[in-house]
Amino acid sequence: MTLTATRPDPQAAANAQAASGSSFAAGMRVLPKAEREAMYAVYGFCRIVDDIADEQVLPIAEQRVALDAWRGHVRALYADGDTGPAAMLAEPVARYGLEEADFQAVIDGMQMDLEGLRGPSMATLDLYCDRVASAVGRLSVKIFGMEDAPGRELAHHLGRALQLTNILRDVDEDADMGRLYLPDELLAEAGVASRDPAAAVADPHLEGACRTLADVAEAHYASAREVLAARPPGRLAAPRLMAAAYGGVLKGLLRRGWAPPRRRVRVNKAALLWLLAREGLFG
Template identity: 35%
Template sequence: MTIVEAYAVCTEIAQREAKNFYYSFRVLPDHKRDAMCAVYAFMRRADDISDEETMPVVERRVVMSAWLGAWREARRSGVSEDPVFVALNDTQKRFAIPDALLEDLVRGTTMDLEESQADVVLVTDTVADKTQTLQVYEDFEGLYRYCYLVASVVGLVCIRIFGYSDPRAEMLAEKTGVAFQLTNILRDVSEDAERGRIYLPMEDLTAGRVEVKQLLQVVRREAETKVVRSLLAQEAARALVYYAAAEELLPLIDKDSRAALWVLVTIYRGLLERIMAKNYDVFSERVSVPTSRKLLILAQGMGMAVRNRMVL
């Protein structure tokens, strides 16, 4: 398989699956867009293995271990029949992306497969004689570490592709990743709870006088949402603080990539704003940014990209 063919496979995966991310890819120069698609395809595969609920958790661990071993061997030998590994290997060479960052990325996606985790407490809930065990983060410090592994690491990889010279960009990318993940957590409260995961810190639930059982009743539409919405408002306020880092990061990124970051931040912050505008009703339906709005943001980003390249 040629490098061109490998990147084409990754691009097809990104077009099909990336949603918000792919809008930002489209305003990048070709070589950077290819690299972002390779990273995304790698990340998507790790997520898919971790989230494959038709497969027992023990089996998912085995599949993940085998897949990770195959990637490590591809890195060591420089040879692979997996197009994602071929493209990613080329991307890592071009943009000096260390293996350690990608190892952290996979570590983040596999956290939910671990039998026990630091910073996580187990809570049981019984409904109709069925008992469910849920994982709940104890405090925001522990949740921050999770956000770092599943989102900030992605940001640290992305800025290596975007290009930067000021070392402050790394901390700002870390915080921007946390803002994105907190937005995802707010949007996916119901979906995550159904999977046995609560990413709202227990310390925040306690401070807001919200019991896990009460939150689950709201998810099942069995209880009034007022108290839970107050809790979500607190988390949204926290996310907005982290979005401020994105504004500082933007001018530190190479000019030919700033539009991509702007598109991504604008879409994600727009999602948070829609959640806020719906008064934190993330229970009746999945909140999203309309495609028409994304296309408008993309058009604005393309205009920004053209202007930035003209002054390079």
């Protein structure tokens, strides 16, 4: 397989613009230009396939076709074929050795979203987190220049920690889309009877399930911090910032609890600025 780098296209600017409005942006600003642009390309890919899965105006059959089309674009990227919109990934793939399986895993995760998750088993939820978050982590740690073993371990734990935090933060928004990511075992243990998303998030017993899942997320943060504390080779500032940002969100959720009405918990920008200053990462 021969992958040739392509000249920048307008999609690169769109990727950067989309990322600029997200909490992802703070972590990426600390990277050198080449790594930052590669991460924006990965973000752009994730954003596109996520939007396909979340597009609730289109019939599901059309959404499936659109995701399948992206599977083909990614396959073509690795087979020197007509990559179409996946051309934006060609340079990062060539420069950093990004693996096709991880891009395909992300699409498979979006397929799980499209087909609908309502109180999945713990094993299914873990598979979902691996596909939509840890797979992105596996792509990212290659861009960060990490060695394989610590990089994959960090991707495993930090990806799951971040995704579980998102799930715990977005229970109401997900319910509005007909999705319930909280696992069946924890809902049953807490006494939440219904797996209808709207009914489940209105159940007063939801708190117990969420707090138990928060413990799982915190264990993954702790494992990720152990990897980072060992200072393996690579650009660690970005994952450290992401861990700090989303770890702060999880702490805010635990302080707030999950009793309605649930106010939105956001990234503490002041804390991120302090971390940037402490690490000398401005400029």
